[in-house]
Structure formats: structure tokens, C-alpha cells
Amino acid sequence: MPKTRVGVFVCHCGNNIGGVVRVPEVVEDARHLPNVVCVEDNLYTCSEEGLSSIKEQIAEQNLSRVVVASCTPRTHEPLFKEACEEAGLNRYLFEFVNIREHCSWVHRHDPARATEKAKELVRMGVAKARYLEPQEEFESEVFPAALVVGGGVAGMTAALSLANQGIQVYVVEREEKLGGLVRELRTLFPTEQDTGELLSPLMEQVRGHPQITVYLGSEVENVEGFIGDFQVTVGSDGQNSELQVGTVIVATGAQELRPSGMYGYSTLPNVVTQLEFEESFKSGADLPPNVVMINCVGARVPERTYCGRFCCSTAIKNAIWLKEQDPDAKVSVLHRDVMAYGVDIEDSYRGAMELGVRFLRYDIQNPPQVLGAKRAEAVKVQHQLMGKEVILPADLVVLTTPLVPREDSERLSKMLKVPLGTEGFFLEAHLKLRPIEFSTDGIYVCGSARYPSSIPESVSQAYAAAAKAGIPIRDGSVRVEAITVFCDERTCSACGNCVEVCPFGAVELEEGKFGRIASVSVAQCKGCGCCVAACPSGAMQQRGFDDRQLLSMIGALAEGMVSGGGR
Amino acid sequence: MSSQSVLVIGGGIAGIQASIDLANMGLQVYLVERTPSIGGRMAQLDKTFPTNDCSMCILAPKMIECAGHDNVHLLTYSEVDEVRGEAGDFKVTVRGKPRYIDLAKCTGCGECTEKCPRRVPDEFNMGLDKRKAIYMPFPQAVPRKMTIDAENCLYFAKGGCRVCEETCQAGAIDFEQQEEVLELEVGAIVIATGFDPYDPAALKEYGYGEIENAITGLEYERLICASGPTEGHLRRPSDGKVPQVIAFIQCVGSRDVNYKSYCSSVCCMHATKEAILANEHYPALRSFIFYTDMRAVGKQFQEYSIRAKDEYNVSYIRSRPGRITVDEQSSNPIVWYDETVFGEAGDSVRRVASKEVELVILCQALVPRGVHREMAENLGLELDESGFLAIQDRLACPVDTSVPGIFACGFCQSPQDIPDSVVQASAAAARVAELLSPNSRKPGDA
Numbered sequence A: 001m002p003k004t005r006v007g008v009f010v011c012h013c014g015n016n017i018g019g020v021v022r023v024p025e026v027v028e029d030a031r032h033l034p035n036v037v038c039v040e041d042n043l044y045t046c047s048e049e050g051l052s053s054i055k056e057q058i059a060e061q062n063l064s065r066v067v068v069a070s071c072t073p074r075t076h077e078p079l080f081k082e083a084c085e086e087a088g089l090n091r092y093l094f095e096f097v098n099i100r101e102h103c104s105w106v107h108r109h110d111p112a113r114a115t116e117k118a119k120e121l122v123r124m125g126v127a128k129a130r131y132l133e134p135q136e137e138f139e140s141e142v143f144p145a146a147l148v149v150g151g152g153v154a155g156m157t158a159a160l161s162l163a164n165q166g167i168q169v170y171v172v173e174r175e176e177k178l179g180g181l182v183r184e185l186r187t188l189f190p191t192e193q194d195t196g197e198l199l200s201p202l203m204e205q206v207r208g209h210p211q212i213t214v215y216l217g218s219e220v221e222n223v224e225g226f227i228g229d230f231q232v233t234v235g236s237d238g239q240n241s242e243l244q245v246g247t248v249i250v251a252t253g254a255q256e257l258r259p260s261g262m263y264g265y266s267t268l269p270n271v272v273t274q275l276e277f278e279e280s281f282k283s284g285a286d287l288p289p290n291v292v293m294i295n296c297v298g299a300r301v302p303e304r305t306y307c308g309r310f311c312c313s314t315a316i317k318n319a320i321w322l323k324e325q326d327p328d329a330k331v332s333v334l335h336r337d338v339m340a341y342g343v344d345i346e347d348s349y350r351g352a353m354e355l356g357v358r359f360l361r362y363d364i365q366n367p368p369q370v371l372g373a374k375r376a377e378a379v380k381v382q383h384q385l386m387g388k389e390v391i392l393p394a395d396l397v398v399l400t401t402p403l404v405p406r407e408d409s410e411r412l413s414k415m416l417k418v419p420l421g422t423e424g425f426f427l428e429a430h431l432k433l434r435p436i437e438f439s440t441d442g443i444y445v446c447g448s449a450r451y452p453s454s455i456p457e458s459v460s461q462a463y464a465a466a467a468k469a470g471i472p473i474r475d476g477s478v479r480v481e482a483i484t485v486f487c488d489e490r491t492c493s494a495c496g497n498c499v500e501v502c503p504f505g506a507v508e509l510e511e512g513k514f515g516r517i518a519s520v521s522v523a524q525c526k527g528c529g530c531c532v533a534a535c536p537s538g539a540m541q542q543r544g545f546d547d548r549q550l551l552s553m554i555g556a557l558a559e560g561m562v563s564g565g566g567r
Numbered sequence B: 001m002s003s004q005s006v007l008v009i010g011g012g013i014a015g016i017q018a019s020i021d022l023a024n025m026g027l028q029v030y031l032v033e034r035t036p037s038i039g040g041r042m043a044q045l046d047k048t049f050p051t052n053d054c055s056m057c058i059l060a061p062k063m064i065e066c067a068g069h070d071n072v073h074l075l076t077y078s079e080v081d082e083v084r085g086e087a088g089d090f091k092v093t094v095r096g097k098p099r100y101i102d103l104a105k106c107t108g109c110g111e112c113t114e115k116c117p118r119r120v121p122d123e124f125n126m127g128l129d130k131r132k133a134i135y136m137p138f139p140q141a142v143p144r145k146m147t148i149d150a151e152n153c154l155y156f157a158k159g160g161c162r163v164c165e166e167t168c169q170a171g172a173i174d175f176e177q178q179e180e181v182l183e184l185e186v187g188a189i190v191i192a193t194g195f196d197p198y199d200p201a202a203l204k205e206y207g208y209g210e211i212e213n214a215i216t217g218l219e220y221e222r223l224i225c226a227s228g229p230t231e232g233h234l235r236r237p238s239d240g241k242v243p244q245v246i247a248f249i250q251c252v253g254s255r256d257v258n259y260k261s262y263c264s265s266v267c268c269m270h271a272t273k274e275a276i277l278a279n280e281h282y283p284a285l286r287s288f289i290f291y292t293d294m295r296a297v298g299k300q301f302q303e304y305s306i307r308a309k310d311e312y313n314v315s316y317i318r319s320r321p322g323r324i325t326v327d328e329q330s331s332n333p334i335v336w337y338d339e340t341v342f343g344e345a346g347d348s349v350r351r352v353a354s355k356e357v358e359l360v361i362l363c364q365a366l367v368p369r370g371v372h373r374e375m376a377e378n379l380g381l382e383l384d385e386s387g388f389l390a391i392q393d394r395l396a397c398p399v400d401t402s403v404p405g406i407f408a409c410g411f412c413q414s415p416q417d418i419p420d421s422v423v424q425a426s427a428a429a430a431r432v433a434e435l436l437s438p439n440s441r442k443p444g445d446a
Helices: A023-031 A048-060 A073-086 A100-104 A111-129 A153-164 A180-184 A195-208 A274-280 A311-325 A344-354 A409-416 A455-475 A497-501 A530-534 A547-562 B013-024 B055-068 B111-115 B154-158 B163-167 B217-224 B267-281 B301-311 B372-379 B418-436
Strands: A006-011 A036-042 A065-070 A094-098 A138-141 A145-149 A168-172 A212-215 A219-226 A229-236 A239-245 A247-250 A254-256 A271-273 A290-294 A330-335 A358-361 A369-371 A378-383 A388-393 A396-399 A403-405 A443-445 A477-480 A485-487 A507-512 A515-520 A540-542 B005-009 B028-032 B072-075 B078-086 B089-096 B119-121 B130-132 B180-186 B188-191 B195-197 B214-216 B245-252 B286-291 B314-318 B323-327 B332-338 B352-356 B359-364 B366-368 B406-408
Touching: A006 A023, A006 A048, A006 A111, A023 A036, A023 A111, A036 A048, A048 A065, A048 A073, A065 A073, A065 A111, A073 A094, A073 B055, A094 A100, A094 A111, A100 A111, A111 A547, A145 A153, A145 A239, A145 A455, A153 A168, A153 A180, A153 A195, A153 A212, A153 A455, A153 B418, A168 A229, A180 A195, A180 A254, A180 A274, A195 A212, A219 A409, A229 A247, A247 A409, A247 A455, A271 A274, A274 A311, A274 A396, A290 A311, A290 A388, A311 A330, A311 A344, A330 A378, A330 A388, A358 A378, A443 A455, A455 A477, A455 B013, A455 B418, A485 A515, A497 A507, A497 A530, A530 A540, B005 B013, B005 B180, B013 B028, B013 B055, B013 B072, B013 B188, B013 B418, B028 B078, B028 B089, B055 B072, B078 B372, B089 B188, B111 B163, B188 B372, B188 B418, B214 B217, B217 B267, B217 B359, B245 B267, B245 B332, B267 B286, B267 B301, B267 B314, B267 B359, B286 B332, B301 B314, B332 B359, B406 B418
Parallel strands: A006 A036, A006 A065, A065 A094, A145 A168, A145 A247, A168 A212, A247 A443, A271 A396, A290 A330, A290 A396, A330 A358, B005 B028, B005 B188, B028 B072, B188 B406, B214 B359, B245 B286, B245 B359, B286 B314
Antiparallel strands: A138 A477, A219 A229, A229 A239, A254 A403, A369 A378, A378 A388, A485 A540, A507 A515, B078 B089, B089 B180, B119 B130, B195 B366, B323 B332, B332 B352
């Protein structure tokens, strides 16, 4: 067998690493490690220059392993692996050492010891690299259909976009009608269109599209499988249908908080929420002359810290509507900050003030009080800008409450094996750059299921989710990173610990050559390593993280410690 | 069948995301970027709210993924000249400005930059330091190639010099290079031209340009950034001293009918982030944020501003200051403001107050790019009253412009933050995919 030839590339990351860690010392140290045949440092290894240098060295030095010591694999590993592959080296013969997050950033006040630590990390990386093995990635077909859970505006938009891309779509809606929460609104912000103007054409197109099948009054009962091949059970009145889809979009929306016990809600008949207000005056009932709205009810408080994002817009919309119906009506909005971000909302906010809507700022430490025993008669508020108490007569008090997660979100999140955030909304893969994807491949989220979103925002997210969910279906196949677990049949005792701990349902016990053993579904395994840790006999081994590889790292570190830190 | 190619105008995060999605859909993408590198405004940011992710660290992999994609044709330092035709069949003329560099030969080594004698204000660092006339806009630039800025190059001015040519071992310098005109046929167009900061000098009361220690939000962003002109040391312009008390003034030109009546959407969180970063760099530093409404409306934004108050020495004062004066001795700006909230200052009166600080950051309005109006005219697109690209149907089709087949995402169509821009970019990709899908079946089709 030819000798293993390791190349090491140490990155300065501009000053991020180079400003703390003495990179030349790390380079010099690495030169003397076993099997290392070339060591380089780069200002930015991730630059085109750095990447071509990796490729050149693989060719010139006939490298059989590449170690890059730089930043985080989370952002940069695919890049370096691709560079290896382009130079003809199997991408799994690459090892990443993080000397930025794990070293320079956290030890920026101690360059000397940071430099020693960087050396140790590189030694460990090289030790492991020597035992890396080439791997083949698992490839599987993608079934050409998508599931959209939820038939509100977001769900319908996503379904239509996918169908217009030529993809078969199933829409599962819990209620007997399409339309979701928006159906309950009277008019829509910011265009003041009637709800029907948006909903009717959408519903008609969804119902009439040859590539969309709608399941009304139905719920997702079970989901098995993985990207490309999800088996979905849809239940309706005890009847189950089985669907096969390649990707899934979660568009289950959210619900308005009903603020029981706050400001006389549920005890005083004329204290309602914004949604109830819109519903009750849809039919043209007599409008009350004095209306007081209280914003941030149940939002931006210790028990629910988030801002409902568009509740201020809702209050503005309804206040304008009231003033347009009856210019003499006295409409006051009690708020903590008016969240009129962007162009449209700010315009409406200004418009509302011009129509005579009063905006009064209150302090949450001294919240408004609804006065009246059997009915709300007035609202007392400490006017924060005037510094005095004001009593506003009220025939109707409208409470502006945020959207809260649907109660069944947790059930769906468990079925799909995707997480919820602390507020109970679905948690995306990355807040900034992957806002509508989950870490789990093939599942996407849009609309208020993710976070309270206005209609334009929900619709944008729905289109975005449709773009993402369509891509694997167009490709026709997906590849799975080869960091999956395999079971050594000879040592497995079929104790079942692995089956229990696997969060992805990827391990099962089955009959093997030497009796009952654990078996891992490669397509479902995410490489989390739980089963490896739980295995009492060492039978579960993870590709790229096997015992030999990890022990060699520990060995390299221990060796350095015995010899006093230096070589 | 419609052309299976798409033109994307603008190489910031929105244009990059749209290009990646379109390319992953199997469409051919021409990404036209006006400057020498893709990256846009996000490349200039230090960290991003509310996660404090290093902006370049999350952007750079996207830039490389985009440029390296087999289906993406990157046309940097280029502009769209003319567009004819209609949805499914546009003819586009793209003009590639001469870089005077042979891209195939340039290795981006930077030797030429070292030797170039001409120093000019560095626009990437908001003019806070100098770059050379032959330059790479920032170290992670994509493509990682040099550009000669002909307006400032001594050879083009006086005919002499040519030091870069002598220095370049790769022989990449080409002073004879001519403008290149490209004719493209595309089925759809995505616009993602982003924003420019509004010039706060228009608001005389804040003395921008005259008061040395009053800088803009984007200038601050470069100062606090480890790869910026001061390597992340917050040195104020007048004397290089690190300030211990700083103030942010919000809505400078925003939410003001005399300037820009709209809310720029991102500045409340931007200032909160900058105040947090300042305190992370200097734990004794105090920040005051003068705001109108604290619009922390996104996921984790409220929690972020609560943390700013509780853990990072940030105080929020509800007021729009009327004036900034300067203490002659110390060069400290003095912010004059009306206490609008009873009790905010800890007592029960309201008065006109002043706060002496060592540095003021003006969080100015953000406006569509300067070149945007001309581009809109070229493409026959309508603008709304605020100058953003008009959207025909905000509710049902929030990324469709007034011209079928042309879509708009990110700040060029309305003020928004990075995640919303990324969402709209993917949304625009979906709309393009619908338009160009060869097997698309719409209701009513047989």
C-alpha cells in the first residue's frame, strides 16, 4: 500500500486567526508530523487563490489526505471538499480543523497559548486524517410530488406555484374550506381590498388546477421516510389515504391569541379582539361612536416576549376603516411603539393620524385599565407623552393580540422531525440565510407557522418554499452525506439501545447473517452519532468518526501533553 | 418554448440567492453586477442581527457557491444597457466595462496593488481609508481579480506610470482592453439592485460633514469590523480616541415628510446591533439610542433589544434630537433633544435636555440605488411614490413588477432586512420557474 501523504493548509482568515495565532509557528510544527509532506499558509484559504493552491498541491505532491485548519465546517467544509474532488481526491479524504471559533476567537487575549492550542488541534486533525477512508455517497430518487400542509393563503400560493412549475401537489387542510385565517378578515392590509378579491381567485385556481389534489377536513396522521420518499398518511373521518411525496411544505399558519382575563376580555361583552371586531362588523352592524384599541395585549411581555409584527397594521387598518365609515367616530389606539415598518404601513399610519385617529403611547409598567362593571364604559390610561392620566369613553374596546402557534404544531413537528423554537413557532435552519428551510432536508416552512407574517410576507415565503421544494423534484435524485452509521454484525448484540436513542427513526432490529442485529437506513441517518454513543459493544461505527479515527486524535493530544506541550 | 435563461441584475445577497435557486432549477443564469465583485451591502456589514453572525462568514460561502455554479455566468463590472422584447423572450444588451485586466491571467496576488502609487478613497470602507487605483474591493472578492479604476489611474490621466504592468508576473495587465458588448436572450429578468445610504448632510441640524465625530451607520459598520480600516478598533475621526459614550440617532431622513416619508425598516435593529458590538469590544462603553418607535418586529428581535438593555449597557431614549453642537475643547458632540416620555430620565418632568457623547452615529434613511431610476426607465418599469420598484399586486404577487416577466426582490422594491430579501429572492426564482416551465399546466389548459 502506498504511503499516506498528508497536505496541511493553515488559514490566517485575514486577522481573524492571524491576528491572534502565530500562524508561521503552526506551519512549522505541522511540518514535522508523521506523513505530512507539505504545509502552506494562506491569507484566505477559501479564496480562489487558496482553493487552487490546494488543488495544485494535490497534483504536485500526490497528496492522499488534505487537512485545512481555518474556520467552521458549517460554512466552509463543502467548499474544501469540492476542491479536493476537483483535483481527483475523494471528498472524504479531507479533514477540517477549526482554529478560529475553537481557538483564535475565544482566546484572543492570549496569543501564546492560542498558538499552542492551534498546534495541538492541527496535530489531532493530521492524526485523524491518516485513518480517513474514501466514501461513496448514497443517492436516492425523488418522487415527483409535493405535500403542502395547510390550505390558507400561504399553502394555496405554494401549491399553485409548484403546480405551475409542472409538479403534482397534494394540499391537506384541516378545515372543510380553504382560506385559513384570512377568511375571517373583512378587508386586507395594505390595499384595503375585500378579502374575497384575494381568496376567491386563489381558491378557484387551486380547486381547478389539474395537478393539485385537495384534501379538506383532513389531517396528516403520520409521516415516514426522508427527502425524495416521504410516505404520508392523511386521515379524514377515520378514512386514511396514503400519499408518496418527495418534499413537504409546512404552511399551517397560526391563531389569534384570545386574551382571557385581560382587560375584561371574556367578562365584559364589549371587549373583543381585532379578529372578532372584523367578523362582527362584516354584516354592517351599527358602529359604535367611541372605540378604544389597546395594542400589545399579551405581546412583548415577560411570558410572551415576541412582537406580533403586524398587529399594529391590523389596528391601523381597522381604525382607518372605522373613521371612513363614520368620520365623527372617536378612535384611539393605545400603543407601546407603532410597528409601521416599511413604506405601506408607515403611509397608512400617517393616513390614520390625518383621519383623526388618536395614537396614545402607554407604558407596560402602568398599563391601561378598562372601566365599567357590566360593560366596558371607558379606558383609563397614563398618557406617556403628556404625563397625565386620560380617561377615554369607550363603547367598544378592541384588544390587539399577537398570533400564537397552533396547538397542533408540536404534533406535526414530531411527525416531521423538525424543531419548534422557544415561542412555539417552527424553527428554521438559519434565521438569516435559510429562513424557510429546515435542517432536515426536503421539508420547508412558510407563513405564520414560522413567525407572524403579513399577507405579502406569507405569500413571498410561500413562493420561496415552492422554489426550494421544487428543486429536488426537478433534479430527480438526492445524495446523502457519507457520515452515516453502519453496524458491525459480528459484535452487535441486538440490545436495541440504538433503536431507542435514534431521533430520526433510522435504526431497526432485523435478522442478519449472525442472528438478530441493528440495521441502519442510510437515507434516514443524519450522522448525529447518538447510537454510536449508546452502543455498549462498539458495534455502531460512524463513517468519518470511527473509533480508530477518534482514538488517534486523543492519542495525538495526549502525546503532546506528555511531552510538555511542545514537540 | 421560452428561453431557459434568466438575467439577474445586482449581485448582493438577494441577487446571489436568486441566482443560486434559478441555477439549481436547471436554468442558465446571467448575473450582472455593476461593481468588480459580487457581495453587495451585506459584504460591508460586520455582524448581522439578531444572531451576531459574522456577515462575511455567512455570505462568502454563498458568493463562492453562486460563482462556482455551472449554470451561473457571472458578469461583474458590467451594466445592462438595453432590454427589448417580452416575457419569455427578452433581448438584453450588457456592457462589460474594461477592467484593463486579463481575468484569465490575473491570480489576484496583489503585487500590483502594493506598487501602485495612486491612492484614492476606498468606497468599500465608506471612504474611511484609501485604496489603490488598481485594486480588489475586499479580500474575499468574487471573482478574486484586480480591476484598474481608469478614472484614477495615472496612466489614463497622464500617460505615464504603468508600474502595475512592470510588476505583474502573470502579464495580466492590458491597457488596450476595450468595452465588451454582450447580446443575451433571456426568458425572464430578476432585479435585485439593493439600496444606497441617504446623504445625511441634507439634515443641517446634525452637521454631517462638519462635525467630525458624527458618522453614518455604514461608516460605523466598517470601523467596528475586524477587516475594516481600523481593524475593528472604534477610533473616532477627530483624534483617534476610543469613545466610551456613544449615541445613535434613528430616522435620519426616514419617517420625515421633508425627506423620505417611509420607514427604512432595518435601522432600529441595525443600531441595536452596533451598540451591542461596541459594548462587546469595550465592556465599559455606554450607548444611547435616540429612537422614534423601536421597531423590533422580526423573529428574536425583541429579545435582542432586551438583551441590549440588560447586558450591553444600551439605553433607549424616545426622542428625535433637534440639533447636534460640538464642545470645542474635546470635539465631543452634544446631542440636544426633547424628553418626550415622562419618567424616562428617572424624574417626573419633561424638558429639553442635552447629552454630551464622544461619537454620534447617524442612522440614515436607506434609498434605492442611484442607478435604479435610469434602469427602471430602460426596462419600462414603474416606480412607486417613494422611488421603489412598483409592485402591481402586493398581496398575491409580491415580487412581480409592472412588466410581465420582470421580477424584483430585496431592497429595490421595498425596505427590508436580509432574511426578507433572501425570501423574496427565492420567491422571484419560483415566479421565473412558473413562467419558463416547459411542462407548466395552468387551469383551463387542455
